[in-house]
Amino acid sequence: MDISVYRPGELSAADRAAWTALQSKAHLHGSPELANPFLSPEFTLAVARCRRGVRIAVVREQGEPAAFFPFQRTAAGVGRAVGFGVSDAQGLVHRPGFVWDARELLRACGLALWEFDHLVEGQQPFEAEASGSFPSPVMDVDQGYEAYLSQLRAQSPKFTRTTLAKERRLGRDAEDVRYVYDERDPAALRTLMGWKSAQYRRTGRSDRFSQGWITGLVEQLFHTRSEPFAGLLSVLYADGKPIAAHFGLRTDRVLACWFPAYDPAYAKYSPGLILHLRMAEAAAAEGIAYLDLGRGQKEYKDSLKTRELNVSEGWVTRRHPVAVGHRARRAPVRALRNVVVSRPELFEPADKLLKRVGKIRSGRR
Numbered sequence: 001m002d003i004s005v006y007r008p009g010e011l012s013a014a015d016r017a018a019w020t021a022l023q024s025k026a027h028l029h030g031s032p033e034l035a036n037p038f039l040s041p042e043f044t045l046a047v048a049r050c051r052r053g054v055r056i057a058v059v060r061e062q063g064e065p066a067a068f069f070p071f072q073r074t075a076a077g078v079g080r081a082v083g084f085g086v087s088d089a090q091g092l093v094h095r096p097g098f099v100w101d102a103r104e105l106l107r108a109c110g111l112a113l114w115e116f117d118h119l120v121e122g123q124q125p126f127e128a129e130a131s132g133s134f135p136s137p138v139m140d141v142d143q144g145y146e147a148y149l150s151q152l153r154a155q156s157p158k159f160t161r162t163t164l165a166k167e168r169r170l171g172r173d174a175e176d177v178r179y180v181y182d183e184r185d186p187a188a189l190r191t192l193m194g195w196k197s198a199q200y201r202r203t204g205r206s207d208r209f210s211q212g213w214i215t216g217l218v219e220q221l222f223h224t225r226s227e228p229f230a231g232l233l234s235v236l237y238a239d240g241k242p243i244a245a246h247f248g249l250r251t252d253r254v255l256a257c258w259f260p261a262y263d264p265a266y267a268k269y270s271p272g273l274i275l276h277l278r279m280a281e282a283a284a285a286e287g288i289a290y291l292d293l294g295r296g297q298k299e300y301k302d303s304l305k306t307r308e309l310n311v312s313e314g315w316v317t318r319r320h321p322v323a324v325g326h327r328a329r330r331a332p333v334r335a336l337r338n339v340v341v342s343r344p345e346l347f348e349p350a351d352k353l354l355k356r357v358g359k360i361r362s363g364r365r
């Protein structure tokens with residue numbers, strides 16, 4: 001393989017255009033998962049402005065780009081997926097039929113290992129080293145919103161009926177109920193981040209928005225617009241103010257759901273669910289094929305989904321002492337977390353404990 005490794009600022013306009021073209025045509029070649037916006041050059045470049053060690057490997061065949069592999073690395077050669085911890089799709093973006101040797105790629109990138117936790121399907125050289133595979137629910141809207149809603153009514157009739165009834169009730173009880181698919185007001189984004197931080201604290205989870213690089217990344221992506229990538233803020237308004245909001249990323253085929261939250265004062269209306277249905281309707285009108293709800297067990301995802309993709313986690317390693325040491329530290333923690341999450345008899349008590357801790361943090365009893 002002819003592999004060149006670049007710093008983000010060194011990537012040529014021609015290479016960036018080739019990367020985007022591979023994504024835009026991926027669905028035509030049987031690899032629609034490669035169109036995910038977390039695999040776009042815009043996401044990698046935005047992360048590079050917030051985090052050190054971002055690099056992009058370009059694999060060429062007969063002088064033309066055949067694959068792009070973005071990654072983050074430490075001075076010791078520990079590699080991770082770009083935006084590890086917040087990225088919901090990871091892997092190598094490639095032309096149809098491209099085959100690669102994972103360890104040869106790592107060697108060329110100066111990596112002892114590469115760690116991933118949301119590897120998309122179809123990455124066989126990486127999947128061979130995966131330690132687990134997990135569902136990532138999606139909402140298919142490629143046949144139009146009405147077709148999606150019909151499928152939802154068939155598979156979740158009570159949920160659909162109840163959610164639409166709550167939307168009608170909200171319309172009766174509140175003034176000026178409206179939905180904005182692509183809100184450009186930064187104040188609405190700040191409101192969303194405030195709600196999300198409060199939700200993290202309330203449920204005992206780590207507050208992602210207390211980390212400056214994540215806040216900076218989201219703000220950058222909010223202002224990022226290219227063809228076909230965009231950071232997309234969708235907002236449900238009532239009584240002259242936001243009551244639910246979602247920030248995600250989109251390409252011309254996929255809307256990746258990322259940070260949803262709502263005002264708890266309107267919880268009885270389920271504004272987050274109403275917002276997701278309005279997002280599906282608008283996305284369908286825009287020609288988007290599906291909304292990717294992301295890895296994770298959530299009741300609302302099970303209710304909204306039409307099917308599931310799979311993402312994997314694990315490591316690709318070379319024979320190297322750095323790889324051995326890193327894996328020895330990380331593997332037990334990851335294994336324990338996955339056991340707890342996958343077993344209701346363990347997850348439910350742990351979740352209750354976290355929420356109790358969250359209430360204490362929030363000063364509530």
